Amino acid sequence: MRLLVLTLFLIALITLPLWGSRYVVSVVMLICLHVTIASMWNLLAGYSGLISLGQQMFIGIGGYTLAVSSMYYGFPISLSVLAGGVVSVILALVISRPVSRMRGVYFAVGTWIIAETLGITFSNWGYVRYGMGLFIQPAYKLSIPSIYYAAVILGVCSVLLVYLLLRSNLGLALMAIRDDDGASEAVGVNIFRCKLACFLISAFVTGLAAGVLYLNTIFIQPFEAFGIGWTVKLLFIVIIGGMGTVEGPVVGGIIFVLLQQFLSDYVGFNLMILGTITIATIFFAPRGIVGTFQNRFHFEFFPIRRQ
């Protein structure tokens, strides 16, 4: 049953460019990318206890790596997207030591300030044309379906990746840390390495997704790419969907992108509405849509607990 639903869903996703309109294809593409980035944030916030407000640093780095390597060095697009992921991992490795010393609020703020620092650095850097931004010219030649398929692959793989990760030993260790970090350390769980693994994975996939995202947007600019606006979106998606659930970012991502489309006529009010919905969810359904649903019906689409 579960497999059937999943297969139908995948077939629909794969064949969409054949029967869907251009608009539907681009909306589904946006959903896939948001699901990818939100899943990676959820892996940190929901399972590793690392509330990062600086996830946009990987979006900016991924996007800029794509722009620089495809335009300045003439690398093929696919390689440039991959490079975005790799450079994101390198950045994550570099900052992992200092940020591992920060706890709770300090980690949240520390990551945010790193992202802001990068934003300011890029806007003062002549190599990437300061704050004026870059037009990613090689991306003009791409067709919409090819970007769409890249987004779908990322979306599906990221959800699958989180699911498999949580079923693995790493997932078991993470849940032990979440429930009692002292006890888990005492029985031999290496907290630093577990969290580092999650941090690096989330950096890599976010960097890739950023590359695909900017293939679609074509234009990248430091204050947008490294802006706190990304975290606002991620928070909304994950909280509405349900933090600490595999399906949460999927449900949240769909709701977010659709709401954004519907509310695009009410410029200025849409963010106010998103903020209100977020606060209301925290008050009345703290586990989000998926979490509340799971509590009531005892059904998980992607069960991560072993029976």
Added chain:
Amino acid sequence: MLTSLEPLLNGILLGGLYAVIGIGLALTFGIMRQVNLAHGELMILSSYLSLVFISLLGLHPLLTLCLVFPSLFIIGYLIQTYLFNRVLGRGMEPYLMVSFGLSIILQNAMLKVFTPDARSLKTSLAIQSLDVYGLFHVPVIYLVDFTGGIVLIGLLHFFMKKSYLGWAIRASGDDLSTSKLMGVNTARVYAIAMGIAAVTAAMSGVLVGMTFTFYPHSGTQYLIVAFGVVIIGGMGSLWGTFLGGLILGVAQLMGGQFLGPGFQLLSGYLILLIVLTIRPQGLLGRK
């Protein structure tokens, strides 16, 4: 030689302003162990409120404080009572996110009401500068900022140490369950503490409005300043906050002077990251 002391001196004066920006955050963190991410928006809201009072009543910006202080106290009291108190005791995340949601709402509401244009609270003070023996120039407004900062922090210190309410607030921060047992209404104490934090936001908002131009989205930038001050000084320590403000102010102006204007913000952030890495609890903070 002596002219290179100019950014140092101005940095110290600017640091007084930064200390006021950070003090509200330090206060609420010291008491509730929570961080209000909407603090910057409360500041900018005060700047706009002051602007409204100026245009309605024709007052001097500093005089509008008489009206902005009570308004912000009420706003702070209400948001703590109806929003933040509901998520206390559920860990760090819900509080962070509720305040983040509030900041988004406030920011966009201000954008709707006041348009995205740059505004400032114009005074004759803003363009005057003191000439100290022909050696360096000190903008008068920076002196006003510094004095305002010292006075507010001094008053706050006095209030927390000497008044009954101050004791109750500090007691709730030190040991929640004991202070409850001693009959302190902690929900109300928290609301009052948030009201006071909002009053410090009002002070810093009006001073910032007189010193720089502001936009509806400026709150984010000042929230980072507030964090910087609090992190460098150590969360929950009043005088540490003051020291943090001075360090950040000096770092920014020295960086701007010697590396170029684009590096003013950057040098402040770098100092901050270094402190966060080496001494995450702040220079004067307790573990």
